[in-house]
Amino acid sequence: MLRIPSARPTxxxxxxxxxxxxxxxxxxxxxxxxxxxETVKLxxxxxxxxxxxxxxxxxxxxxxxxxxxxxAKGGLLGKKVELVVRDDESNPAKGVVAARELVQRxxxxxxxxxxxxxxxxxxxxxxxxxxxxxxxxWAAGTxxxxxxxxxxxxxxxxxxxxxxxxxxxDYAVKKYGAKKPxxxxxxxxxxxxxxxxxxxxxxxxxxxxxxxxxxxTNDVDVVPQLTRLKQAGADVLFLVANVAPSxxxxxxxxxxxxxxPIVSHxxxxxxxxxxxxxxxxxxxxxxxxxxxxxxxxxxxxxTLAALxxxxxxxxxxxxxxxxxxxxxxxxxxxxxxxxxxxxxxxxGTKIRxxxxxxxxxxxLIKTYKTxxxxxxHDALASSDYIFTYFKGDEILPxxx
Numbered sequence: 283m284l285r286i287p288s289a290r291p292t293x294x295x296x297x298x299x300x301x302x303x304x305x306x307x308x309x310x311x312x313x314x315x316x317x318x319x320e321t322v323k324l325x326x327x328x329x330x331x332x333x334x335x336x337x338x339x340x341x342x343x344x345x346x347x348x349x350x351x352x353x354a355k356g357g358l359l360g361k362k363v364e365l366v367v368r369d370d371e372s373n374p375a376k377g378v379v380a381a382r383e384l385v386q387r388x389x390x391x392x393x394x395x396x397x398x399x400x401x402x403x404x405x406x407x408x409x410x411x412x413x414x415x416x417x418x419x420w421a422a423g424t425x426x427x428x429x430x431x432x433x434x435x436x437x438x439x440x441x442x443x444x445x446x447x448x449x450x451x452d453y454a455v456k457k458y459g460a461k462k463p464x465x466x467x468x469x470x471x472x473x474x475x476x477x478x479x480x481x482x483x484x485x486x487x488x489x490x491x492x493x494x495x496x497x498x499t500n501d502v503d504v505v506p507q508l509t510r511l512k513q514a515g516a517d518v519l520f521l522v523a524n525v526a527p528s529x530x531x532x533x534x535x536x537x538x539x540x541x542x543p544i545v546s547h548x549x550x551x552x553x554x555x556x557x558x559x560x561x562x563x564x565x566x567x568x569x570x571x572x573x574x575x576x577x578x579x580x581x582x583x584x585t586l587a588a589l590x591x592x593x594x595x596x597x598x599x600x601x602x603x604x605x606x607x608x609x610x611x612x613x614x615x616x617x618x619x620x621x622x623x624x625x626x627x628x629x630g631t632k633i634r635x636x637x638x639x640x641x642x643x644x645x646l647i648k649t650y651k652t653x654x655x656x657x658x659h660d661a662l663a664s665s666d667y668i669f670t671y672f673k674g675d676e677i678l679p680x681x682x
Contacts, residue, residue, distance in 0.1 A: 319361075319389055319628075320361065320362075321357075321361050321362045321363065321364040322357065322358045322359060322361050322362070322363050322364070322391055322622065322628060323363075323364050323365075323366055323388055323389060323390045323391060324345070324349070324363060324364070324365050324366070324390055324391060324392055324393065324394070324615070324618065325365075325366050325367075325368070325381075325384035325385075325388060325390035325392070325393030325394065326341065326342065326345060326365060326366070326367045326368065326393065326394045326395075326396065327368050327370050327377050327380045327381050327384065327393060327394070327395055327396055327401070327405065328341050328342075328367070328368075328369070328370060328394075328395070328396025328397055328420075329369065329370055329371060329372045329396055329397045329398065329401075330342075330367065330369035331369055331371055332371060332372055333524070333525055333526045333552075333553055333554075334372060334397050334398075334524060334525065334552050334553055335553070336552065336553040336554065336603070336604070337396075337397050337420065337551075337552040337553060337604055337607050338369070338396060338397065338607075339607075340602070340603075340604050340605070340606075340607030340608045340611070341394070341396055341397075341419055341420065341607045341608075341610075341611040342365070342367060342611075343589065343592075343593060343607075343608050343611075344419070344607060344608035344609060344610065344611030344612035344614075344615065345365055345394060345419075345611045345612070345614075345615045346365060346592070347585065347588055347589060347592060347608075347612055348611070348612045348613075348615035348616050348619070349363045349364075349365055349615060350588075350592070351616075352615075352616075352619050358619055358622045358623055359622065359623070359626065359627075359628070363619070366384060366388050366390060368380035368381075368383060368384060370396065370398075370401050372397065372398050372401065373401070374398075374400045374401045374403070374404035375404070377398075377401035377402075377404055377405055378404050378405055378408060381393065381405045381408055381409070381416075382408065385408075385412050385414050386412075390414065391414070391415075391622060391628035391630070391633060392414060392415040392416070392417060392618050392621075392622070392630070392633055393409075393414065393415075393416055393417070394416075394417045394418070394419050394611065394614060394615070394618075395416055395417065395418045395419065395420075395421060395426075396419070396420055396421065397420045397421060397524070397552060398421055398472070398524075399421040399422065399423030399426065399470070399471055399472035399475065400470050400471050400472065401421070402418055402421040402423065402426045403423060403425060403426060403471055406425075406426060406429050406431075406436050409435050409436055410429070410431045410433060410434060410435050410436065412435075412630070413433070413435055413630040413631055413634075414435060414630040415435050415436075415437060415618065415621075415630055415633050415634050415637065416435060416436045416437070417436075417437045417438065417439065417614045417617075417618055418436070418437065418438035418439070418440050418614075419438075419439055419440055419607070419610040419611045419614045420440055420606075420607060420610060421440065421472075422440060422441040422442055422443045422446060422472070422475075422547070422548070423443055423471060423472055423475045424442055424443045424444045424475050424478075424479065425471075425475065426438060427442070427659040427660055428659075434659060435630065435634050436659060437637060437654055437659045437660075437661070438659060438660050438661065438662075439610050439611075439613050439614035439617065439647075439653075439661045439662060440571065440610050440660075440662065441547075441548060441569065441571055441662065441667065442660050442662070443472075443475040443476050443479045443547075444475075444478075444479040444482070445663065445664040445667075446476070446479070446547055446548075446569055446664075446667065447476055447479030447480045447482070447483045448479070448483045448486075448664060449569060449664050449667050450480065450483070450520055450545050450546075450547070450569065451463075451480065451483040451484055451487060451489070451520075452483075453545055453567070453669055454518045454520070454543070454545045455487065455489070457543070457545075457567070458517070458518050458543045458545075459517075460489070460517055460518040460543075461489065461517055462489075462490055462491065462492050462514075462515050462516060462517050463484070463489070463491055463492065463516060463517065463518040463519065463520055463545075464491060464492035464493050464494075464495070464511035464514065464516030464518070464519050464520070465477060465480055465491065465493070465494045465495065465519070465520045465522075466495050466497065466504065466507060466508065466511065466519055466520070466521050466522075466523075466531055467494065467495070467496055467497075467520075467521075467522045467523070468496070468497065468498075468499065468522055468523040468524070468527055468549075469496040469497060469498055470499075472522065473496060473522055473523075476520075476522040476547060477494055480520055492511055492514035492515050492516035492517075493510060493511050493514045493516070495507035495508070495510060495511055497523075497527065497530075497531075498527075499523075499524070499526070499527050501527065501530060502530055503530070503534055503537075504530055504531055504534045505534045505537060505538055508531070508534055508535060508538060508540065509538065512538070512540055512542070516542065517542070517543075518542065518543045518544075518545060519531075519542055519543070519544050519545070520545055520546070521544050521545070521546040521547065521549075521566070521568075522546070522547045522549065523547075523549050524549040524552050524553075525549060525550060525551075525552045525553035525554065525555050525558065526553075526558060527549075528546065528549050528550045528555065528559070528566070529550075529555055529558035529559040529560075529563075531544075532544070532559040532560070532562050532563060532565070532566060533559065533560060533562075535562070536560070536561075536562050541565075543565075543567075544565060544566045544567065545567055545568075546566050546567065546568035546569070547568065547569060548568050548569050548570055548571075548604075548606065549568070550563075550566055550568050550672070551568060551570060551603070551604040551606055551607075551670075551677055552604060552607075555672060556672045556674060556675050557675075559672075563672045564671050564672050564673060565671075566671065566672070567669050567670070567671050567680060568669070568670060568671070569667050569668070569669055569670070570604075570605075570606045570667070570668055570669075570670045570677065570679075571606050571609065571610060571647055571662055571666055571667060571668070572605055572606050572608075572609035572610070572646065572647050572668075573605055573606075573668060573670060573677060573678070573679045574586050574599055574602055574605050575599050575605075575676065575677070575678050575679060576678075576679055581644070581645070581646050582646065585608075585612065585646055586602070589602060589608070598676075599676050600674060600675040600676040603675060603676060603677050604677065605677065609646045609647050610647070612645075612646050613643075613645040613646050613647055613650070613661075614661075616643060616645065617637065617640060617643055617645075617650070617653060617654075617661065618633070618637075620636075620640055620643060621633050621634075621636035621637040621639075621640060622636070624636040624639055624640070637653075637654045638654055638655060638656060640652070640653055640654065647662065647666060648662075648666055668680075
């Protein structure tokens with residue numbers, strides 16, 4: 283069961299969210315999810331419009347497929363499971379309003395977070411205050427789960443910047459013999475998280491870097507920043523940005539005539555990168571946590587078949603791009619479902635504690651063994667990452 287509002291958040295919704303914030307502040311602790319609902323509600327806050335809408339769609343598909351499987355087996359706690367989706371438009375303020383609406387109005391038992399690290403970071407304090415589990419399925423900023431809260435309700439089935447950065451450096455050295463890489467990073471908290479992680483990973487290998495350049499989401503020309511990196515002797519570029527700005531980097535390199543290897547975080551996977559970046563899109567090697575391409579495991583085959591049956595527009599592997607959004611969300615939903623069943627309740631604290639008590643789950647990405655502990659709220663490790671590239675509209679794994 284899936285419910286997505288047809289319209290974007292309105293001014294009235296924003297005012298309602300502000301009023302809810304004020305009421306929560308004045309009234310003390312926020313209300314916990316109701317036990318008397320007819321369904322068990324799970325929420326999603328993600329970018330469902332704009333340049334990242336394809337990724338939001340993938341997350342919805344992964345969650346919906348998992349929920350269909352739960353409902354086919356009788357749901358949770360004897361009730362049907364319902365997914366309620368809110369569009370954050372990649373805007374942190376709108377993300378917080380959406381999260382408040384899901385928790386306070388919709389009474390979700392848990393909710394999932396979408397694409398953008400700045401949005402997820404804005405939601406984290408509210409999730410911990412409300413004591414409702416918030417499960418990340420895309421945004422990779424290290425501080426999302428490692429947020430310093432004594433009572434932490436934020437979990438993740440996704441990549442983690444500090445682990446990704448080690449993998450990026452290892453790949454650049456092994457694949458390209460990098461001796462003096464440069465960084466071209468989006469100018470936001472996600473870029474900051476990776477700047478810190480990349481510097482630490484390079485320092486661990488005693489590798490100097492040519493420089494760090496930042497750019498904005500709406501920049502259409504980053505030639506000046508790239509020129510400085512070229513003049514500084516960069517032999518590989520580490521790229522961290524979402525789809526459209528990543529494409530601008532590639533097109534700026536083409537305008538410069540500079541053919542330099544690009545080792546990227548997974549931002550390019552989030553949408554129409556092949557179309558936006560042009561002929562050089564396939565030169566970008568980027569990290570992922572999953573691919574259906576070449577994946578012969580029974581779970582992958584069954585999931586792909588179920589996706590095609592549920593979504594007739596999926597004709598081939600290019601139509602499930604980005605598969606990482608589907609896979610992360612699918613596994614995350616089942617882990618949350620296991621925790622709710624184990625808790626025997628929709629109480630947030632009981633669900634949080636039950637997440638710690640999961641021994642094993644045979645997921646799409648891997649078989650999870652004790653995926654969460656009080657010390658580690660990230661279910662995936664660096665050993666779960668693969669490197670990929672675009673061939674047309676399809677994301678293909680690179681051979682080691």
